[in-house]
Amino acid sequence: GVNTAYCPLPISRLRDRLTAPLWKLLQKASQEAEKRGWHLYLVGGAVRDLLLAENQKQVLLEDIDLVVDGFHKSADVGAGVELAKALQKIYPGVRLEVHGQFQTAALLWHKDPDLGSLWVDIATARTEFYPYPAANPEVEASSIRQDLYRRDFTINALAMRLTKPRAGELLDFFGGLLDLQSRQIRVLHANSFIEDPTRIYRAVRFAVRLNFEIEPQTESYIRYAIASGIYEQIQGRNGRAPALETRLKSELKYILQAPYWKPALQLLAHLEALRCIHPTLELDEKLWWEVRLFDRCLQKFDPQKTLEHWQMRLEVLIAYLAPEFRSKVANNLQLPVDSIERLENLDKAENNIIESLPKLQLKSEIVQFLRQYNLQTLILIAVRNSRIIRQKIWRYLTEWSHIKAHLNGNDLKALGYKPGKQFKEILDALLTATLDGKIDSRESAEAFVAEHFPLEN
Numbered sequence: 126g127v128n129t130a131y132c133p134l135p136i137s138r139l140r141d142r143l144t145a146p147l148w149k150l151l152q153k154a155s156q157e158a159e160k161r162g163w164h165l166y167l168v169g170g171a172v173r174d175l176l177l178a179e180n181q182k183q184v185l186l187e188d189i190d191l192v193v194d195g196f197h198k199s200a201d202v203g204a205g206v207e208l209a210k211a212l213q214k215i216y217p218g219v220r221l222e223v224h225g226q227f228q229t230a231a232l233l234w235h236k237d238p239d240l241g242s243l244w245v246d247i248a249t250a251r252t253e254f255y256p257y258p259a260a261n262p263e264v265e266a267s268s269i270r271q272d273l274y275r276r277d278f279t280i281n282a283l284a285m286r287l288t289k290p291r292a293g294e295l296l297d298f299f300g301g302l303l304d305l306q307s308r309q310i311r312v313l314h315a316n317s318f319i320e321d322p323t324r325i326y327r328a329v330r331f332a333v334r335l336n337f338e339i340e341p342q343t344e345s346y347i348r349y350a351i352a353s354g355i356y357e358q359i360q361g362r363n364g365r366a367p368a369l370e371t372r373l374k375s376e377l378k379y380i381l382q383a384p385y386w387k388p389a390l391q392l393l394a395h396l397e398a399l400r401c402i403h404p405t406l407e408l409d410e411k412l413w414w415e416v417r418l419f420d421r422c423l424q425k426f427d428p429q430k431t432l433e434h435w436q437m438r439l440e441v442l443i444a445y446l447a448p449e450f451r452s453k454v455a456n457n458l459q460l461p462v463d464s465i466e467r468l469e470n471l472d473k474a475e476n477n478i479i480e481s482l483p484k485l486q487l488k489s490e491i492v493q494f495l496r497q498y499n500l501q502t503l504i505l506i507a508v509r510n511s512r513i514i515r516q517k518i519w520r521y522l523t524e525w526s527h528i529k530a531h532l533n534g535n536d537l538k539a540l541g542y543k544p545g546k547q548f549k550e551i552l553d554a555l556l557t558a559t560l561d562g563k564i565d566s567r568e569s570a571e572a573f574v575a576e577h578f579p580l581e582n
């Protein structure tokens with residue numbers, strides 16, 4: 126019944142967990158909504174995180190969802206936008222974005238001295254317009270209830286009323302509070318994953334991040350959705366709108382860049398959800414070993430994280446597919462061009478390396494040969510191949526690629542050589558001799574140059 130859906134919470138509990146400026150902002154927003162006879166609710170992840178937070182602890186919220194509801198004039202369907210505009214008058218520095226014709230508005234603070242970086246989405250409760258006045262709680266709640274019903278999990282479908290009367294009241298239509306307490310990820314209805322397959326990835330993300338369990342019935346819905354071929358939708362058919370791929374990509378990014386990416390990947394594999402990337406993709410022992418080794422390599426060779434590590438992890442997964450599938454998957458997921466090209470050319474590069482590298486013994490030959498490939502390609506190939514290949518690539522990356530000739534162009538000039546075509550030839554010869562151990566000092570380098578490239582007077 127409706128009554129069980131309302132759970133009075135002391136509003137002080139909300140106030141204590143927010144920073145003072147944010148609390149003030151929510152109060153201003155509530156006042157503006159009250160003036161117009163609307164209800165205002167805090168919904169989604171913010172409510173979840175506030176309820177999960179331990180007593181007395183403040184929660185850092187950078188992303189807040191508000192829903193306006195309870196109006197009874199059809200002209201008020203733009204309520205969310207109107208409320209956002211009213212707040213912009215109070216906070217002149219804020220940026221306002223309006224999405225869709227009436228639907229939502231966003232207020233964005235960037236490094237504000239009080240509010241920090243904050244993103245506030247204000248939506249109008251998404252429902253058909255109700256022609257009758259919102260007199261009793263049942264009717265009042267009906268559109269916020271519908272709005273919440275469209276959401277992914279019970280723990281994300283809680284709303285906290287901000288407006289009076291009954292400010293602070295928690296609206297819990299689907300048992301979210303209980304699921305928060307028993308740490309369960311539960312969908313609201315059986316079709317949730319069929320309607321939105323990216324929710325499979327979200328279920329995994331929340332389960333691992335919050336240390337929750339995917340409730341067994343929900344898990345069976347996931348398995349059902351996957352068994353029924355939901356992933357085929359994702360693997361772009363011609364002419365289909367790319368919205369789903371874009372969202373799958375952003376969920377993948379979210380997961381693969383998180384500190385908990387390893388358990389998340391394992392859980393995705395356990396649910397057979399990697400099939401959303403490609404039906405043949407499975408996290409077997411070898412691939413699991415490859416991604417972890419790859420990660421250690423990245424940490425070593427790119428400690429400053431100048432490369433996109435999440436994307437590189439995804440590339441290892443895609444590289445595990447048969448060569449003919451790689452570029453299609455990379456394209457579907459709209460990876461950047463360099464990444465698509467790398468995956469497209471991987472097979473050729475790999476074959477070339479497997480064919481040539483074991484035969485090369487001189488360091489100079491190995492350096493000459495591997496120089497044509499960039500770091501990402503080399504690490505990808507190293508983790509996928511035999512020890513012999515891996516060790517040569519490893520030593521190239523850690524040592525040999527850093528070795529320099531003992532003389533540079535300026536030194537050659539000082540020795541009396543004229544800049545020109547011969548310079549490169551001399552420098553190459555110097556490097557080769559250095560790599561192969563024939564030169565070990567500046568003196569021996571000068572002697573080498575004098576012997577092999579005598580100056581004509």
Ligand code: CTP
Pocket residue numbers: 168169170171188190275276277278281282321323324327
């Ligand atoms: N949502 C959904 N289905 C999706 C994506 C989002 O139902 N595929 C809903 C969820 O109810 C979620 C809200 O939209 O709470 C906002 O989405 P998002 O910001 O991605 O989630 P948060 O819960 O805020 O997660 P986070 O704390 O990671 O930002």
